[in-house]
Amino acid sequence: MGAALYAIQGLTILEALLQAGLQVAPLIQQMKATLTTMKEEGRDPTQAEWDALAAMEKAASDALDAAAKG
Amino acid sequence: MKHFLAMACASALLAACASGPGQSALTPRQSIYAAQGLLVGLESAATAYATLPRCGPPGLVVCSDRTVLAKLIPAKDAARASVNAAVAIARDPAAAQDKLVLALHSADAAVRVLQALVPAPALPAQPAQVQ
Numbered sequence: 067m068g069a070a071l072y073a074i075q076g077l078t079i080l081e082a083l084l085q086a087g088l089q090v091a092p093l094i095q096q097m098k099a100t101l102t103t104m105k106e107e108g109r110d111p112t113q114a115e116w117d118a119l120a121a122m123e124k125a126a127s128d129a130l131d132a133a134a135k136g
Numbered sequence: 137m138k139h140f141l142a143m144a145c146a147s148a149l150l151a152a153c154a155s156g157p158g159q160s161a162l163t164p165r166q167s168i169y170a171a172q173g174l175l176v177g178l179e180s181a182a183t184a185y186a187t188l189p190r191c192g193p194p195g196l197v198v199c200s201d202r203t204v205l206a207k208l209i210p211a212k213d214a215a216r217a218s219v220n221a222a223v224a225i226a227r228d229p230a231a232a233q234d235k236l237v238l239a240l241h242s243a244d245a246a247v248r249v250l251q252a253l254v255p256a257p258a259l260p261a262q263p264a265q266v267q
Binding site: 080087089090093094097100101104105110111113115116119120122123126127129130131133134136 | 162163165166169170172173174175176177179180181182183184186187198205208209212216219220223226227
């Protein structure tokens with residue numbers, strides 16, 4: 067019984083980690099695509115792109131602060 | 137603690153600044169943009185770590201260490217300050233090139249400090265390359 071609970075706890079945590087990884091992967095893909103486009107077009111980030119990334123960064127920072135306090 | 141996944145994430149974005157065959161390097165503004173993107177990724181990975189149960193009770197297979205968290209948050213705040221300062225310079229169309237490069241180096245250094253601290257069990261393992 068104890069071993070089963072131990073395994074379930076481990077699997078649950080690993081599942082949470084996997085889900086978190088899946089959330090980060092699209093961000094990396096998006097950044098790659100955006101940077102590739104910028105290079106191809108020979109341009110720097112637009113104000114809208116800066117604004118969007120800044121909002122994402124603020125949200126990520128706030129989420130980390132909240133999780134660390136929990 | 138394994139940091140290899142964070143290293144892969146860093147390679148995906150900051151190393152994108154390096155030029156490859158037939159490719160041009162990123163501009164300082166593009167590199168600062170990449171640094172801010174990397175910061176978001178590291179913050180997300182750190183959040184995944186911070187949401188784990190705190191280490192202490194016996195039997196926890198995966199847990200977050202309070203001493204690591206105590207270092208992560210100040211490093212994150214420092215990285216944010218440095219990256220945001222660089223972004224402010226990058227968003228100024230009149231910013232001089234040498235000022236942009238200095239800001240990029242400062243942001244890069246601060247992000248690397250954070251990167252070294254993030255246990256990053258939640259980042260994807262596959263390094264990415266900008267084509």
